[in-house]
Amino acid sequence: MAYTALYRKFRPLKFEDMVGQEHITKTLKNQIMAERVGHAYLFNGGRGTGKTTTAKILARAVNCLNPQNGEPCNECEICKEILSGSLTDVVEMDAASNNSVDDIRAIRDEVNFLPTKAKYRVYIIDEVHMLSTGAFNALLKTLEEPPEHVKFILATTEPQKLPATILSRCQRFDYKKINDENVVKRLKIICAESNIKITDEALKTIAVLSEGAMRDAISILERCGQESADEITVDLVKDLVGLPSLQYVHKVAKAILENDEMVALQAIDDVINDGKDLYNYLWEVIKYVKDILVYKSTQKLNLYSADELKAIQDLAEKAEKTRLLEIIYQLSELENRIKNSTQKTILFQAGILKICMKPIIPMAQPQIVKGQQNIVQPQPRRDTVSPVPEQKRPTAQNVQKTEDWQQIVENLKKSGKIRLYTCLVNTTVDKLNDQTWEVVFTNGLTDFNKRILEEVNNRNDLIKAIAMATGKEINIRLRDGKAKKAESTTQTSAFDGLGIDINIID
Numbered sequence: 001m002a003y004t005a006l007y008r009k010f011r012p013l014k015f016e017d018m019v020g021q022e023h024i025t026k027t028l029k030n031q032i033m034a035e036r037v038g039h040a041y042l043f044n045g046g047r048g049t050g051k052t053t054t055a056k057i058l059a060r061a062v063n064c065l066n067p068q069n070g071e072p073c074n075e076c077e078i079c080k081e082i083l084s085g086s087l088t089d090v091v092e093m094d095a096a097s098n099n100s101v102d103d104i105r106a107i108r109d110e111v112n113f114l115p116t117k118a119k120y121r122v123y124i125i126d127e128v129h130m131l132s133t134g135a136f137n138a139l140l141k142t143l144e145e146p147p148e149h150v151k152f153i154l155a156t157t158e159p160q161k162l163p164a165t166i167l168s169r170c171q172r173f174d175y176k177k178i179n180d181e182n183v184v185k186r187l188k189i190i191c192a193e194s195n196i197k198i199t200d201e202a203l204k205t206i207a208v209l210s211e212g213a214m215r216d217a218i219s220i221l222e223r224c225g226q227e228s229a230d231e232i233t234v235d236l237v238k239d240l241v242g243l244p245s246l247q248y249v250h251k252v253a254k255a256i257l258e259n260d261e262m263v264a265l266q267a268i269d270d271v272i273n274d275g276k277d278l279y280n281y282l283w284e285v286i287k288y289v290k291d292i293l294v295y296k297s298t299q300k301l302n303l304y305s306a307d308e309l310k311a312i313q314d315l316a317e318k319a320e321k322t323r324l325l326e327i328i329y330q331l332s333e334l335e336n337r338i339k340n341s342t343q344k345t346i347l348f349q350a351g352i353l354k355i356c357m358k359p360i361i362p363m364a365q366p367q368i369v370k371g372q373q374n375i376v377q378p379q380p381r382r383d384t385v386s387p388v389p390e391q392k393r394p395t396a397q398n399v400q401k402t403e404d405w406q407q408i409v410e411n412l413k414k415s416g417k418i419r420l421y422t423c424l425v426n427t428t429v430d431k432l433n434d435q436t437w438e439v440v441f442t443n444g445l446t447d448f449n450k451r452i453l454e455e456v457n458n459r460n461d462l463i464k465a466i467a468m469a470t471g472k473e474i475n476i477r478l479r480d481g482k483a484k485k486a487e488s489t490t491q492t493s494a495f496d497g498l499g500i501d502i503n504i505i506d
């Protein structure tokens, strides 16, 4: 049995069977009924939106021996011959492969002859923007003075590549992307007629994946149908197009929102081990974060099961809209970077790690505020961003623990700030609130400590190290761990006028 691709088999034979392009089919039908069909049309639109299908219907409708309301009958001798491709009066040409001057000259010579059987010779030129300059010129001559018995239907995805002289001689119709609902509607009809069982969810997923191209939607459906005699599910659809299942996407999105680098790396490993394409995966993650943002704004989403929606709801509570937006931008940048890279995996891992890290508040020179309290606020710079540190650093939410302060101090040593490190090595930190930490000198706050912390470079290094770990501006108080609590005021005021630049608040 001869095999016919589903999209050919189910190519609409009438204007009324086409979905999503009613603004075009209605006009054409009216023109046909009023016998005011133009001599040249330009059909412009994305692939799979119905340009060629319309052209074929139009070619039959203008030649049909028994047209009905502007539609071809598809039953008469002419319609049947056009449908079978045996009528030489209707010529389909792909300009991608026949784009030379000679190809068009052949048409130009031919148009002078009357049609053999039909009323009109119809030339359908697909991908017309692929014609060479010479070919366009040859075509233009024909379009300028077309014989009565000739119709041209040009189709393109890139009208901006056509010479203005060609554009001005055509009636132009712009095809819309077919919306998901219409794609689903059409797929349902095809499934019913082909005995394909499929879940509604799977249908919706195919519609989303096809991005408004009906031909792509039908091709995906067909591949699914060949793969499984059982009911087609979402997982089968995703598997076939190489999409990672939602659990991988969710895992990495959650890790990013929780700044959990370890889990993020695990999620990426899972995807690689599962043989999925990282680029597709990244695209899915971008869409997922976008959906979290949409959910946060509208409290509703299509295409997800109740459980999946609950998971999205949980994630939506973890981040502000601005953070979600920022993640989307960062992921999109990453997408651009890895698109043409031969080191996709490494770039992908590094990029996700970077996004996992909390945004860093850029450091600036602290200002000394003279007065009874030396309150110093680091001012964020507006135009530069501090580089992300290479070493693993604690994340903001767990920095409250003392060992993370130790990590900050440890990092000072690693980066060669030995004096500062020595000064702080026997300290702990009390996190008083989101903006203020109290550094406690457990062995007492000595003059040596004070002198070290007075130095501008040391002061800047410490502020920077804390900001890198927390992503925040933190004010620092110094406290002598040996002094009684009540004495701390006196002690802090001892810094007054000493030019101690580190943030000291009391």
Ligand SMILES: [Zn+2]
Residues within 6 Å of the ligand: 063, 064, 065, 066, 067, 072, 073, 074, 075, 076, 077, 078, 079, 080
């Ligand atoms: Zn007919």
